[in-house]
Amino acid sequence: MKKILRYLFSCMLFFTSIGVYCTNRLMYMKKKEENFIYNRELEAGRINPVNYEEIHKQELKILSPYGYYLTAVIVEPKKNNRYIIISHGVTENKINSIKYMNLFLERGFNVLIYDHRRHGQSGGKTTSFGYYEKDDLKAVVDWVRKEKGENILLGIHGESMGAATMILYAGMLEDGADFYIADCPFSDFSEEISYLISSEIKLPAKMILPIADLFLKIREKYSIRDVSPIRVIDKITKPMLFIHSEKDDFILSEMTKKLFEKKKGPKKLLIAANGMHAQSYNENKEVYEKAVDEFLAEYVFKTID
Numbered sequence: 001m002k003k004i005l006r007y008l009f010s011c012m013l014f015f016t017s018i019g020v021y022c023t024n025r026l027m028y029m030k031k032k033e034e035n036f037i038y039n040r041e042l043e044a045g046r047i048n049p050v051n052y053e054e055i056h057k058q059e060l061k062i063l064s065p066y067g068y069y070l071t072a073v074i075v076e077p078k079k080n081n082r083y084i085i086i087s088h089g090v091t092e093n094k095i096n097s098i099k100y101m102n103l104f105l106e107r108g109f110n111v112l113i114y115d116h117r118r119h120g121q122s123g124g125k126t127t128s129f130g131y132y133e134k135d136d137l138k139a140v141v142d143w144v145r146k147e148k149g150e151n152i153l154l155g156i157h158g159e160s161m162g163a164a165t166m167i168l169y170a171g172m173l174e175d176g177a178d179f180y181i182a183d184c185p186f187s188d189f190s191e192e193i194s195y196l197i198s199s200e201i202k203l204p205a206k207m208i209l210p211i212a213d214l215f216l217k218i219r220e221k222y223s224i225r226d227v228s229p230i231r232v233i234d235k236i237t238k239p240m241l242f243i244h245s246e247k248d249d250f251i252l253s254e255m256t257k258k259l260f261e262k263k264k265g266p267k268k269l270l271i272a273a274n275g276m277h278a279q280s281y282n283e284n285k286e287v288y289e290k291a292v293d294e295f296l297a298e299y300v301f302k303t304i305d
Helices: 002-027 034-043 049-054 094-105 133-148 161-173 189-201 205-220 229-235 253-262 285-304
Strands: 057-063 069-075 082-087 110-114 153-159 179-183 240-245 267-272
Touching (some): 002 205, 057 110, 057 133, 069 094, 069 133, 082 161, 133 153, 133 161, 189 205, 229 253, 240 253
Parallel strands (some): 082 110, 153 179, 240 267
Antiparallel strands (some): 069 110
């Protein structure tokens, strides 16, 4: 009997250790330091400190439905009704969104950039890879609509987790923007984690994933299976531009291709030749901008001209 009890205790300890370790890796994924992000963007020439300081902008605190505040900056140099929200990726913050802000300012948009929960200067204790972030994005969209008017032309640009968050928002909550740009999203979180476990941790994903999912349900009240853009992409009717780097080995470009295939209605796809994960714009600037311009001309500006 003692041997059986020791064996059961050892199994429980093993499963608990695996469950806590895996969920900690997800919930508290190590973020990049703000100074690192700023210096990286500055050295690459993607931030001009003088221009950023001089541009007309307003710092915001938008209340999340979960009780904390999201830190945002809205930049409004344009006297028109065109707005776009930029949703950054995991481990980044709104500083990383400045390059996309500049892209859309040049195309006549006013821009709102913000920090996801637990990132940058926003509140929130854990990262959920889109599950809770989608509700925060809805709060940001609702703020823009309330403050700037229901009749504005509104787009959302998302990168990596920010793109998955955008798809979950539009597919699960409301198709509330007029157009979307999804840059390197994952199509299904279970598949993404399984891929990372197999390639990085070198453990059998089929054994680890159910344990991680059980502990995530207990600790965070949602399942890994709930974070699945591919399950809701067909509910989005508004135009969407999909972008991914062919060489991305963190989130494979096949995931974006699957999302593109299942998306109904107006859509375009760019698979960029250069760059690793979330580097499509940095490594293919002219091609990226051309794809955005063609998408806007065909599906967005054409409808309002």
